Amino acid sequence: MSARFTIARLGSQGDGVAETDSGEVFIPFTLPGETVTAAREKDRATLMSVLEASPLRIDPACRHFTECGGCAIQHFEADSYDRWKRDKVVHALKSKGIACAVGALVPCPPRTRRRVVFSARRTEAGMRLGFVRALSSEIIPIEECPISLPGIVAALDRLKTLAGLICTTTKSFHMTVTVTGSGLDVAAHDSGKLGGNQRRVASNFVIAEGLARLSIDGEIIIEPKKPVVLFGGVAVAVPPGAFLQATEAAEQTMAGIVGQHLSRARKVADLFAGCGSFALRLAAKSEVHAVEGDAPALAALDKAFRFASGLKRVTSERRDLFRRPLTFKELNAFDGLVFDPPRAGAEDQSKQIARSDVPYVAAVSCNPVTLARDLRILIDGGYALKSVTPIDQFLWSPHVEAVALLEKPRRRR
Structure with a gap:
């Protein structure tokens, strides 16, 4: 059942905070001064509708905002943010x-993030590649990402295909994708153990698509080009999954x-x-x-x-x-x-x-x-x-x- 709330301030995680007789309630995607309806469960609530919007509310930059779990506060005017x-x-x-x-x-x-961690999972409908919905295990497939470098966004379909080639688990796993001077460096974690034929197929795909490297749980599967970044003009060949x-x-x-x-x-x-x-x-x-x-x-x-x-x-x-x-x-x-x-x-x-x-x-x-x-x-x-x-x-x-x-x-x- 939904109830009416007035947002007093933003919390540390970007949720709007409403003060009630029974304590604070955290409501994502709301702003101070707004009146909203939301479905409450203990100290959290799911936004249903904005009855009175803040003058600082703006249109989000991404169609996946509020779903994918990657961003908390695209709806806040820039100076106030x-x-x-x-x-x-x-x-x-x-x-x-x-x-x-x-x-x-x-x-x-926007469009400057060079290192992105995707979640992936094989489902009955096929591979899913994207971000996990907040407070959930559901992976939301994405078609755009305005925080990421264009090179990562342009490779989403290829990354999804690669995820399918290396997946030998029924569970979710992660793929860290980094833009380097040599191309995309892909480091998978917990995707399962590859058989010999899968290694060959995945390696051929990496070569054909011009990726710099594929590693799984720290093991380099194939490295056609050493992934290199520059620190003040000094070239560094970064290891798999490097920070x-x-x-x-x-x-x-x-x-x-x-x-x-x-x-x-x-x-x-x-x-x-x-x-x-x-x-x-x-x-x-x-x-x-x-x-x-x-x-x-x-x-x-x-x-x-x-x-x-x-x-x-x-x-x-x-x-x-x-x-x-x-x-x-x-x-x-x-x-x-x-x-x-x-x-x-x-x-x-x-x-x-x-x-x-x-x-x-x-x-x-x-x-x-x-x-x-x-x-x-x-x-x-x-x-x-x-x-x-x-x-x-x-x-x-x-x-x-x-x-x-x-x-x-x-x-x-």
Whole structure:
């Protein structure tokens, strides 16, 4: 049964929040000030109709919006959307008692996402390739995707065919598709084990369609062209399923902010270095020690450095920074430091950084909540927070990146 609700504000995940006598109700695809009818189930409700629309409501950019589960907030006017994303960072900092001017959001243009994770499943009606409906296991096939690079959208039919060729399971599986300088890199996960004939058929398809590589659960099935990306002009042959920033523009923006902050450092530590998106750029001016727990990513970084020219020395170390963070004594060998951890943040590593006397620190994060926690640790350890820049690279989603810059006077030894 549907009921009438008035939306008070947007929640952290982009849902409208209605306040009722029995508690808050979260209603997707609604905006503050709107009056709607929705079918309630506990603290969530499904939108039925908008009775009084917000003046900030706009037409969504995609026909699949509200169904595919990929985007949460295409219906919000652009300037208001930008303020909402920036405010997520502001509120996270405020919750930890951190006072700092937060810059304007660096926007994310449509059609720039270079790395997309699709869901696929074989059904009685054939293969389905698309995104999973929110709070569901249903895969919604897509015919367009205005956040993704055109090269991915143009390949949707081919990717669906490839999914059918490699599927040997009745369950859903994932296909990560990345645009590289060599073509599309396709990394499947949990699609099942291929027989010999299936390998040949899938490999022939990859070659015929000009794809760069197909891997399944980390195993390269075929690699006609080594997938390569550029980090500041340095070519990196990325391993299967490697982490990359979602958009190249956002990566360049973050690297530019970090590089400027660390420009006076002769020796820099890059923690959670990945394949080297920061390290290889920073090496143009500074010696860099790159620390990363993923062996294939670290090997790709090291090989790229060895084949590059004009860089300062880059050393690498495989190390699980969650289990064994660099100690403050180790960190004191560096003049600058950048860390870019997963969403969980880097609490233990931050405690060591806070005890160090590294003068310049750049913190990069995709989670404002854990960023604020880690910044609080650094500030309590004597660091001054100089700036925070929010960056949108997950367009129309609730996620936002941020780069925070800190300084500490170096103690005399």
